[in-house]
Amino acid sequence: MKTRQVHILHGVPASAGIAVGYAVLLDTKKIERYPKIRITESLIEDEISRFDVAVDLSRRQINEAKKKLEAQHITKEHVFILETHLMMLTDPSLQSRVKELINKDHINAEWALKTALQEIEKDFDPIGDEYIRSRIADTTFVGERLMRNLIGKKTSGFHMLENSIIVAHDLSPADTAMLNKEKVLGFATDVGGLTSHTSIIAHSLEIPAVVGLENASASINPGDKLIVDGISGVVIVNPSESQISDYEHRARSYLSVELRLKEKSKLPAITKDGTHVEVKGNLEFREEVRTVLDHGAEGIGLYRTEFLYLNRNDIPLEEDHFEAYKAVVEAVSPYNTVIRTLDLGGDKFYSSLGELKNEMNPVMGLRAIRLCLREVEMFKTQLRGILRASHYGNTSVMFPMISGMEELRRAKDILDETKHDLRKQGIPFDENIPVGIMVEVPSAATIADILAHDVDFFSIGTNDLIQYALAIDRGNEYVNYLYEPLHPAVLRLIKFTIDAAHNVGIPVSMCGEMAGREIYTPILLGMGIDILSTNAFAISHVKEMTRKIDLEKCRSIVEHIFSIKTAQEIYDFMSREIIENTPDIFDIT
Numbered sequence: 001m002k003t004r005q006v007h008i009l010h011g012v013p014a015s016a017g018i019a020v021g022y023a024v025l026l027d028t029k030k031i032e033r034y035p036k037i038r039i040t041e042s043l044i045e046d047e048i049s050r051f052d053v054a055v056d057l058s059r060r061q062i063n064e065a066k067k068k069l070e071a072q073h074i075t076k077e078h079v080f081i082l083e084t085h086l087m088m089l090t091d092p093s094l095q096s097r098v099k100e101l102i103n104k105d106h107i108n109a110e111w112a113l114k115t116a117l118q119e120i121e122k123d124f125d126p127i128g129d130e131y132i133r134s135r136i137a138d139t140t141f142v143g144e145r146l147m148r149n150l151i152g153k154k155t156s157g158f159h160m161l162e163n164s165i166i167v168a169h170d171l172s173p174a175d176t177a178m179l180n181k182e183k184v185l186g187f188a189t190d191v192g193g194l195t196s197h198t199s200i201i202a203h204s205l206e207i208p209a210v211v212g213l214e215n216a217s218a219s220i221n222p223g224d225k226l227i228v229d230g231i232s233g234v235v236i237v238n239p240s241e242s243q244i245s246d247y248e249h250r251a252r253s254y255l256s257v258e259l260r261l262k263e264k265s266k267l268p269a270i271t272k273d274g275t276h277v278e279v280k281g282n283l284e285f286r287e288e289v290r291t292v293l294d295h296g297a298e299g300i301g302l303y304r305t306e307f308l309y310l311n312r313n314d315i316p317l318e319e320d321h322f323e324a325y326k327a328v329v330e331a332v333s334p335y336n337t338v339i340r341t342l343d344l345g346g347d348k349f350y351s352s353l354g355e356l357k358n359e360m361n362p363v364m365g366l367r368a369i370r371l372c373l374r375e376v377e378m379f380k381t382q383l384r385g386i387l388r389a390s391h392y393g394n395t396s397v398m399f400p401m402i403s404g405m406e407e408l409r410r411a412k413d414i415l416d417e418t419k420h421d422l423r424k425q426g427i428p429f430d431e432n433i434p435v436g437i438m439v440e441v442p443s444a445a446t447i448a449d450i451l452a453h454d455v456d457f458f459s460i461g462t463n464d465l466i467q468y469a470l471a472i473d474r475g476n477e478y479v480n481y482l483y484e485p486l487h488p489a490v491l492r493l494i495k496f497t498i499d500a501a502h503n504v505g506i507p508v509s510m511c512g513e514m515a516g517r518e519i520y521t522p523i524l525l526g527m528g529i530d531i532l533s534t535n536a537f538a539i540s541h542v543k544e545m546t547r548k549i550d551l552e553k554c555r556s557i558v559e560h561i562f563s564i565k566t567a568q569e570i571y572d573f574m575s576r577e578i579i580e581n582t583p584d585i586f587d588i589t
Contacts, residue, residue, distance in 0.1 A: 005238060006236065006237065006238050006239060006240060006243075007219070007236075007237050007238070008234060008235070008236050008237070009188075009210075009213045009214075009215075009216055009219070009234070009235040009236075009237065010213070010233060010234060011188075011210040011211055011212040011213035011214070011216075011233050011234075011235065012192065012193055012199075012210065012211050012212035012233055013210060013229075013230050013231055013232060013233035014187075014192065014193075014198060014199035014202055014203075014209040014210060014211040014212075014230060014233075015187075015199060015202035015203045015206075015207060015208055015209035015230045015537075016208065016230050016231050016254070016537070017186075017206070017207070017208030017230045017231070017251070017254060017255075017258075018208055018227070018228070018229050018230065018231065018247055018250050018251035018254055019165060019185035019186030019207070019208045019226075019227070019228045019230075019251070020163070020185070020225075020226070020227050020228075020239075020244055020247060020248060020251070021163035021164055021165040021185040021186065021225075021226060021228075022163055022164060022165060022223055022224070022225055022226065023164075023165050023167050023220050023221065023222055023223060023224040023225075023226050023237075024164040024165065024166055024167065024222065025167050025168070025217060025220065025221075025222050026166060026167070026168040026171070036107070036108070036110075036111045037107065037108040037111065038106055038107060039102075039106050039107065039108055040106070041106070044102060044103055044106070047102050047108055047109050048099050048102055048103075048109075050109055050150070051098060051099065051102070051109040051112075051113070051146075051150070054109070054146050054149040054150045055089050055090075055095065055146065057149045058089060058142070058145045058146050058149055059086060059089055061145065061149075062082055062085050062086055062089075062145070063086070065082055066082040066083070066086075085141065085142050085172075088139060088142045089142060089146075094116055094117075094120065094139065094142070094143065097116040097119070098112045098113050098116045099112075101115055101116060109150055110147065110150050110151060113143060113146055113147055113150065114147070116143075117139070117140065117143040120139050120143075141172040145172075162183055163183070163185055164183050164184050164185065165184075165185055165186045165187070165188060165226045165228055166184055166186070166187050166188070167188045167189075167216055167217055167220050167226075168187075168188075168189050168190075168217055169189065169190045169191060169217050170189050170190065170191050170192060170198065171187060171189055171198045171201075184207060185207065185208070185228075186207055186208040186209060186210075186226075186228035186230070187202050187207060187208075187209035187210070187211070187228070188209070188210050188211075188213055188216050188220070188226065188228055188235050189209075189210075189211045189212075189213065189216065189217075190212075190213055190214055190215060190216050190217050190218075191211065191212060191214075192211030192212055193211065193212060198211050199211060202230075203535070203536070203537045208228050208229070208230030208231075209228070209230050210228055210229065210230055210233050210234065210235050213235060216235060219237070220237055224237050224238055225237075225238055225239060225244075226239075227239050227243065227244065227247045229247065229250075231254070261540040261541060261543075261544055262540060264540065264543070264544065265294075265295055265296035265539065265540040265543070266296045267296075267543070268298070268543075269542070269543035269544075269546035269547060270546070270547060271525070271546055271547065271549060271550050271551055272547070272548070272549060272550040273550040273551055273552065275551055277525065277529075277530075277531070277532065277546045278298050278299070278509075278530065278531040278532070279296070279297065279298060279531075279532050279533075279534070279539055279542050279543050279546070280297050280298055280299045280300055280301035280302075280335075280336075280338075280509070280531060280532070280533040280534075281293070281295070281297030281299075281300055281301065281533065281534065281535070281536055281539060282300070282301060282302040282303075282304070282511055282533055282534060282535055283300050283302065283303045283304065283328065284304050284307060285307055286324050286327050286328045288536070289327075289328050289331045289332065290331070291536050292536045292539075293331070293332065294536075295536040295537065295539045295540060296539045296540055296543060297335075297536065297539055298335055299332060299335030299336045299337065299338075299394075300328065300332055300335070300336070300337040300338060300533075301338055301459065301509050301511050301531060301532075301533020302338060302340055302398075302459065302511040302533050303325075303328060303337055303338060303339045303340060304340060304343070305321075305324075305325075305339060305340060305341065305342060305343075305382065306342065306343060306344050308320055308321065308324060309342065309344055315378055315381070316381070316382075317381070318381050318384050318385050318388075319385075320385070321381065321382050321384070321385020321386065321389075322384075322385040322388045322389055324385075325337075325339055325385055325386055325388075325389035325395075326388070326389040326392050328389075329389045329390070329392050329393035329394070329395050330392050330393050332393065332394070333392070333393030333394050334393070334394055335394060336394040336395070336396055337393065337394065337395050337396070338396045338397075338398050338436070338459065338509075338533075339386050339389075339395065339396070339397055339398065340398045340399075340400055340438065341368075341369070341372060341379070341382055341383070341386075341397065341398070341399055341400065342368065342371065342372055342378075342379075342382060342400075343367070343368045343400040343401065344367060344368070344371070367401065368400040368401035369399050369400055369401050369402055369407055369411055370401065370407070372411070372414075373407065373410055373411065373414075376414060379414055380414060380417070380418050380421075383397070383414065383415055383418040384418055384421075384422065386433075387418060387419065387422055387429035387430070387433065388422070388427060388428075388429055390429050390430035390433045391428045391429050391430060395430060395433055396433065396434040396435070396436060396456070396457070397415070397433055397434070397435055397436070398435075398436045398437060398438060398457075398459055399411045399435075399436075399437050399438065400437075400438040400440065400461070401438065401440060401441060401464070402437040402438065402439075402441070402444050402451070403441045403443045403444055404443060404444070404447065405447070405450060405451065405454070408437060408451060408454055408455070409454070412435060412454070415435065419431070434456035434457060435455055435456050436455050436456055436457035436458060436459055437451065437455050437458060437459070438459050438460075438461045438511075439451075439458050439459065439460045439461065439465065439497050440460070440461035440462075440463070440464035440465045440468070440512075441464070441465070441468055442465070442468055442469045442493060445465065445469075445493040445494075445496060445497050446493070446496070448496060448497040448500035448501065449496075449500040449503065451500075452500045452501050452503070452504045452506055453504055455506065456506060457501075457506050457507050457508070457509065458497060458498075458501045458506065458507075458508045458509070459508070459509045459510070459511050459533075460494060460497055460498075460508065460509070460510045460511070460512065460529075461511060461512050462485060462490075462494075462510060462512030462513065462514040462515070463512040463513055464512075465490065465493065465494075465512070466483055466484070466485055466487070466490050466512075466514075467483065469487075469489055469490055469493060470482055470483070470484070470487060470489070470490070484567040485513075485514045485517075485520060485567075486520075486523075486561075486567040486570040486571055486574075487567045488562075488564070488565065488566070488567070488570075491523070491527075491561070491562070491570075492562075494510075494524075494527060495527045495558075495562075498527050498528045498529060499528070502528060507530040507531060508528070508529055508530050508531070509529070509530060509531035509532070509533055510524060510529055510531070510532055510533065511533040511534075513534075515532040515533055515534045515542070516532075516534030516535055516538030516539075516541075516542060517538070518541050518542060518544075518545040518578070519571075519574050519575070519578060520574075521542055521545040521546060521549070522545070522549050522553070522554045522557050522574070522577070522578070523554070523557060523558060523561065523574070525546065525549065525551060525554045526551070526553075526554030526555045526556075526557050526558035526559075527558050557574075557577060560573070561573060561574075
């Protein structure tokens with residue numbers, strides 16, 4: 001019998017844990033081969049009818065997946081995603097465009113669908129924000145399902161072994177809904193990031209997952225034995241017996257720690273020398289608020305509002321905003337909910353905002369607060385919803401991508417104008433609602449001492465701050481290795497921002513990915529961060545790390561690392577420091 005070769009794949013650790021099992025490959029790649037046929041005028045109606053049948057079949061399949069998710073009591077945001085997929089099936093930007101192409105160009109439905117999908121992908125290709133790109137990927141999922149149904153390719157019903165590791169190009173919520181959860185131990189996908197659907201659902205199911213492996217589905221064969229290390233982002237194909245034994249031991253240790261952390265998740269995070277550190281949750285959909293609170297969040301440090309604007313052809317109404325925010329504010333109170341205003345680019349709103357020029361680099365273009373200051377009525381509509389919701393519980397408002405005092409003053413002026421309008425109408429709101437800004441642009445960090453006088457709090461958004469400070473595109477595979485939170489320049493920007501805030505007596509939170517990694521916690525606390533806000537599944541880990549350290553030690557760590565010259569040297573030092581001082585913390589990476 002031929003011995004299969006051991007090899008190791010590296011990707012993004014999307015859902016923590018370790019799984020040892022056997023590869024089951026799902027064919028979820030885009031269909032590249034499809035018929036291209038010119039049709040006669042007499043066949044146009046038949047071709048449109050064939051497309052309608054595929055739409056109806058897709059709708060029934062997604063509804064079936066939705067029912068399965070509901071029966072499995074998966075958190076509601078994933079059901080919401082499938083509801084979004086159902087809405088997309090009748091989205092004019094897809095369905096009507098396909099029919100238009102069939103009519104106008106006399107081409108078959110497959111060719112028309114492929115063309116329409118390519119047009120949509122081209123529109124969103126320049127968007128750099130990982131969260132937004134992962135939401136836009138929903139269109140691709142829907143399109144691929146339609147294509148499979150058009151060409152008669154099976155979309156579900158695959159056979160799974162016991163102890164299966166699912167290997168795929170990508171996984172949609174509908175794909176995962178069809179899986180037998182009792183047999184699936186882990187996921188490994190070619191694409192995806194920390195905010196992709198595979199990551200989110202793997203978290204909810206508490207299944208180890210590694211995404212962004214690039215060629216896993218091509219290099220792994222069905223039945224290969226796999227180790228999926230969702231802690232370090234490694235997949236070992238055909239491991240040796242000693243590797244299997246080692247990882248099985250690690251898996252048992254990890255599960256033991258996770259059980260202990262879950263039991264303590266709702267206890268406060270108090271350092272060894274008695275300082276309480278608030279640990280809050282980041283929120284993307286209002287439906288996931290209960291999950292975040294159940295994992296021990298002491299409020300919502302970042303409520304992203306972009307979902308209200310996506311997958312629609314109009315601008316959300318005031319009532320859309322109000323209902324979404326009110327539901328969260330009421331659920332979270334008496335804890336605070338920080339609602340961030342729109343952080344999307346103008347390229348998402350061509351149809352609703354009139355003619356906006358295509359931008360060469362929309363990540364640094366008309367987006368976030370810049371778009372809101374240009375489209376004042378749209379901005380005021382959202383602010384009215386936030387202010388009205390503030391009447392129902394503890395609420396703060398936060399402006400993203402502030403780069404200077406002019407933008408901050410203008411945003412606050414518009415907020416004041418909106419308050420004045422509500423007063424005239426007799427509509428109640430919190431007159432003293434705290435106002436803060438995201439510090440995510442290097443210019444804001446370097447003038448934090450100026451900006452601090454005009455706001456009630458700072459929230460450091462490390463995802464963009466690192467990207468802009470180091471001049472890298474996180475989505476570019478050739479330079480994303482340079483994305484380094486421990487770069488001395490990044491740490492200095494963070495420290496200066498915190499000191500500037502504390503000098504005028506305002507608190508500072510952090511809501512980027514850096515806030516959810518335990519290896520960074522001693523550094524952040526040593527620099528004086530007041531609040532850490534992260535995804536639900538990192539909350540208990542950050543809390544536990546906080547309980548294991550004292551602030552004086554953290555300050556000495558910071559003093560030392562500021563004398564170190566490279567990010568790798570800082571990382572190596574922190575790894576040794578945590579292993580020596582918190583040996584019972586299993587995951588430091």
